[in-house]
Amino acid sequence: MNSGRLQERLFRGGGGTYDDSVPLPQPPPWRRPRLDDEALQQRPYLIGEKQVEVVNAALRLRRPLLVTGDPGTGKSSLAHAVAAELGLGPVLVWPVNTRATLTDALYRYDAIGRLRERQDGTDDIGSFVRLGPLGTALATQHERRPRLLLIDELDKSDLDLPNDLLFVLEEGEFTIPELARLPAEQAEVAVHVQGSQEKVRVRQGTVRCQDFPFVVITSNGEREFPAAFLRRCIRLELPRPGRAQLEGIVRAHFAEDLDQLEAQWARVQDLIQVFADRRNLGGLATDQLLHAVHLLQQGVQPEAEHLREAVLRELRSGGAR
Known part of the structure; x- marks a missing residue:
């Protein structure tokens, strides 16, 4: 052209019809449909040597990486770059807002759907439980490697949410009460995970990770986090x-x-x-x-x-x- x-x-x-002799131009690469894993490996991400060392410290310690910095400095993109380079599979994303709750990030239970199924004479409770991004990160791995979870803009959350996260991030497990109450003959249930048709088996209602996921938490610095939460994180400030x-x-x-x-x-x-x-x-x-x-x-x-x-x-x- x-x-x-x-x-x-x-x-x-000015009205009239579109001149189709002028083709629509291609959008920039970052505004094209979601890239697959192979394409993500080629996506450029530039970061300073000191910042690389902090990321590696968090990876070695398997502690959450709390990334702060001005908007547009690449906080969320860092998670995708790490997952692509280390082969951790598609990034599991939990976009946080003021209504976000820990339970929503762990799992959702469709009680109404199950009630309808029971009225039809069947009862497969696992079909009505779907793990959220945090639950999926704890329950699954990618080719024998841990998953990567991006908790995006945690500073937008309710004041209690960072503290609510502490136990799950520290222990790597959580309980689904609806499954924990099942009789002994239903001690193991297959439930859905986020982002695929895969199912994982949950025993006695408890999801327990085989390997701690790598968690990247971003914040625009709109508020301070509790000291107990901060001491469990490796902190990275991305400079302009x-x-x-x-x-x-x-x-x-x-x-x-x-x-x-x-x-x-x-x-x-x-x-x-x-x-x-x-x-x-x-x-x-x-x-x-x-x-x-x-x-x-x-x-x-x-x-x-x-x-x-x-x-x-x-x-x-x-x-x-």
């Missing part, structure tokens, strides 16, 4: 990437189009400088820079004021405009 064609507007806002690291991140994410990137490198460097200046004033996420570079490669001018305000707008109020 030539540069003139790239600069044509896809949406013109500097100019050199930003350049490396851009090159890594646009590795498929390096020739085009190099041809526009002077403009890309200007974008990086604009990004760094605005980030210092009002906070920006690194993916906003990547968005601006992608638009540049599509023939759009992200330096234009109205687009700069849309794509590189500060995340915190009070930043310069």
